[in-house]
Amino acid sequence: MKKYLENNDAIEGAIFFVFSVLGIIFSIKSHIALDMEWKLSPYLFPLAISIMLFFLSISLILEGRRKGSEERKVVNHYMEMLLYILICFIYYLLLPFVGFLISTAAFLIFTFRLLGLKKWPLIILLSVIATLFVYVLFALTLHVMLPKGSIYYYLGL
Amino acid sequence: MYLDLVLSYLLNVRFILLVLFGSVIGLFVGAIPGLSVTMATALLVSITYTWTTNDAMATIMGLYVVGVFSGAISAILINIPGAPASVVTAFDGYPLAKRGEAYKTLKYATIYSFIGSVFGILAMWTLCGPISKIALKFHPIDYFLLSLFGLAAVGSLTSKSFSKGLISVSFGLFIAMIGLDSVVGSPRLTFGLRELQAGVSTVPALVGLFGFTEVLSSISSNAMDAEVSEMKSEKVPLKDVLKHFWYSMYYALIGTIVGALPGAGGPVASFLAYSSAEKIVRKPSRPFGEGAIEGIVASETSNNACIGGAMIPMLALAVPGDAVTAIILSVFYVHGLQPGPMFIKTQSGMFASVVAGGLLGCLFLLLLGLIVAPKLSKVILVPKRILLPLVTVLCIIGAFAANNRMFDVLLMFLFGCLGYVMRRRGYPVAPMVLAIVLGGMMDSNFRRAVSLVQSEEHKIAAMFSSPITIVLLLLTILTLLMNVPVVSNRIKGIKGRR
Incomplete structure (x- = not known):
């Protein structure tokens, strides 16, 4: 046994x-x-x-x-991975409420920081540029539907 | 057949430019993980709605041919297949890229994708009639056995443990069973969840199991900079590349025939060709799965040859061979055309434009693959701490865009986490994906086969009466038996004694 x-x-x-x-x-x-x-x-x-x-x-x-018996594999960056999944889950919850642009920029800021980027100006600049690039490519060029965010509806925007 | 018509399209500047336009879209869409050729074709249908049928067909054929090839780019460079058909390419492509041979691998993939595509399109042009007749002879049990054989081969190919490979297949089949049953229409395995009634869409499963799993694996191993493959331009003599030409003809034949069978498509073709390559190539450059260039040749030739094969039943019988040809079929209907047995005779101009669009697509595949594809590797030269969150965003867009629902995003995350656990415990994810894709078709054909023999006196004999069925059954049993640990150990023992 x-x-x-x-x-x-x-x-x-x-x-x-x-x-x-x-x-x-x-x-x-x-x-x-x-x-x-x-x-x-x-x-x-x-x-x-x-x-x-x-x-x-x-x-x-x-x-x-x-x-027979086998050695246990150790996951070194277990906490980092769990935190990443948690941020992804929060992003998933926020996406339909605040829309693609704001939630994606916020997601990128937190994950870049989590994965080791140090300088805040660089993190913010990269996040904003990447979000806009993805939005222009998919939503405006390829006409892919992206979550707009129900908050704008409630705010009357 | 209609050579003059085909030539007139091949020399038409507007037609050429439209194929080029479609090819460039196909190159990027196929290479970006999470974006599928199917999705892009569906988007193009809405854009080309007001165009002439010829213009629409030129753009779609360019996108289809180059898009199927470019799935290999991300498979080789970042180990995330751009399409299910490129899963096999990643087996050897990624290990080669990690060894610094990404440029060489891309060149092989491009040239053999070109050869496979040309073979398939020429087969479509010349063999449209006869191959459709063979495919018509397949019974439901044959489709079931063909898929089972594919899954058995995949299950045993992708894992060191035979049981783990097939357990992965089993869970993939369970996932494919979720949703409204296609025969009686009752909900099955939905556990009361309304979102599951439409079933588990392939796109979130594929994006999660390949894309998000890769992200989690990289984070847990802290491989932020080391995993980035470098693209070093090197001289690869054409003579060396073409050494596998004759083998590629065999793989292209497999791809074309499998492509002509509805439902099977690129993933099954590439797995079958890969499995054949393991048997017929005596001395591969490296062991298969560790960077054998012969694996790239088999996978890329066969999955691109599928394009022409899949078009055959669509044009001749109005039965699409895969998802993309199903969308192309809708283009014909939108423009008031009726594919079927009389299509080639009554719409010879349209048939010629499909052939010419396919051939021009092959030419652009070669040019874009050799000139532009190596430059796409700049994407993976971005440090992973920047690339991984961006890949996550692309995964989310890919999952959401499939059905425009957030539930698919949640499914993508769940599949990503499942894929991570499976990878850590040695369960291959590719058989699960293939099982999810083929599961629905297997289920309906299995039940149709069981229903058909109910009225017969000798049920088993009636089910396995056709020679095609017997061959497929024997192949499936042999594949399973050869990989059962007791049998495979005995075979190894006998070989060792020799």
């Missing part, structure tokens, strides 16, 4: 095994609820994939067992 627990592949294999069993149960239950023949059922293919995953998860557990 220890041999299995020391290997991440074996642990992942066990998770996929549970997932595949749940997938099989879910597909059969959903199919029964629809009350139709299997040949037309939307859950026929998900059932087939769940069965395939069932065998693959066993194969992965066995592969993990063969390999």
